[in-house]
Amino acid sequence: MTIDSSRKVALITGSARRIGAHTADYFHQRDYDIVLHYRSSGDGAKNLRDRLNAVRPHSCIALHADLSDPAAWEQLAEQVRSWKHRLDLLVNNASSYYATEFGNTTLSQWNDLFASNAMAPFFLTQYLLPLLKQSRGCVVNIVDINADKPLPDFTPYCMAKAALKAMTLSLARALAPEVRVNGVSPGTILWPADGNMPDSVQQAILTNTPMQTIGSPDDIAKAIYFLAEQAPFVTGQIIAVDGGYSLR
Numbered sequence: 001m002t003i004d005s006s007r008k009v010a011l012i013t014g015s016a017r018r019i020g021a022h023t024a025d026y027f028h029q030r031d032y033d034i035v036l037h038y039r040s041s042g043d044g045a046k047n048l049r050d051r052l053n054a055v056r057p058h059s060c061i062a063l064h065a066d067l068s069d070p071a072a073w074e075q076l077a078e079q080v081r082s083w084k085h086r087l088d089l090l091v092n093n094a095s096s097y098y099a100t101e102f103g104n105t106t107l108s109q110w111n112d113l114f115a116s117n118a119m120a121p122f123f124l125t126q127y128l129l130p131l132l133k134q135s136r137g138c139v140v141n142i143v144d145i146n147a148d149k150p151l152p153d154f155t156p157y158c159m160a161k162a163a164l165k166a167m168t169l170s171l172a173r174a175l176a177p178e179v180r181v182n183g184v185s186p187g188t189i190l191w192p193a194d195g196n197m198p199d200s201v202q203q204a205i206l207t208n209t210p211m212q213t214i215g216s217p218d219d220i221a222k223a224i225y226f227l228a229e230q231a232p233f234v235t236g237q238i239i240a241v242d243g244g245y246s247l248r
Ligand SMILES: NC(=O)c1ccc[n+]([C@@H]2O[C@H](COP(=O)([O-])OP(=O)(O)OC[C@H]3O[C@@H](n4cnc5c(N)ncnc54)[C@H](OP(=O)(O)O)[C@@H]3O)[C@@H](O)[C@H]2O)c1
Pocket: 013, 014, 015, 016, 017, 018, 019, 020, 037, 038, 039, 040, 041, 042, 065, 066, 067, 068, 092, 093, 094, 095, 096, 097, 115, 116, 142, 143, 144, 145, 185, 186, 187, 188, 189, 190, 191, 192, 193
């Protein structure tokens, strides 16, 4: 296999909007070529792809995959490989997130939450390992501080993020020294996209956050960049980016 790109390449899953899109833009500005991934946000992904390619031609592609379909994991990895035969950074960011009341949770919800938050990150890493090894690259998994302090109405989501955290620690040992594996654990960065969080809950989060504010996508992108580019001796670590919320 030959490397036919002089620039580093990053795959960021779930990068058509919000934190993933900002992270893609952030790394592109720092000379990475970018593989965007989307499921239903095709317009957002294509707009971002076109904007990045206007800045630097052939520097971005957008790939579709529904990560709840196991067949999609290897297909996505193969499309990434075919693009530039290179991968330096895998950011497992895509995530299904919704409440599941205990007593009424369905197997289909369980499978959906575990697929995007735990299973796809594991199998994408496995399929992309040859490329990551070749570049001595790294994986950054986007966890959640609620993996350690689970929310009562989000049990399968929190379990899946806890699995992602365990995977980060385990693969850091399994894949060293060629590939580093770390995580970023956001606190509240953006309010949920469905707009369903009551004002009282938002206020309680702010009251319990020592920094007295929510974060921004830039805070997450900077932490990922630190792990990818400035921390060659760091593996198996998960950085909480939460304004101190998890100290409570
Ligand atoms: N926002 C926060 O404050 C916060 C707090 C704690 C942790 N986090 C973590 O940080 C990461 C980014 O957060 P966010 O709020 O920006 O995420 P988000 O908007 O809730 O989701 C990111 C993307 O995940 C994709 N996705 C979901 N299920 C998928 C599936 N089955 N297959 C493929 N793609 C799927 C969606 O892509 P499409 O739109 O294309 O369908 C979505 O745009 C997530 O891992 C999240 O758990 C965020």
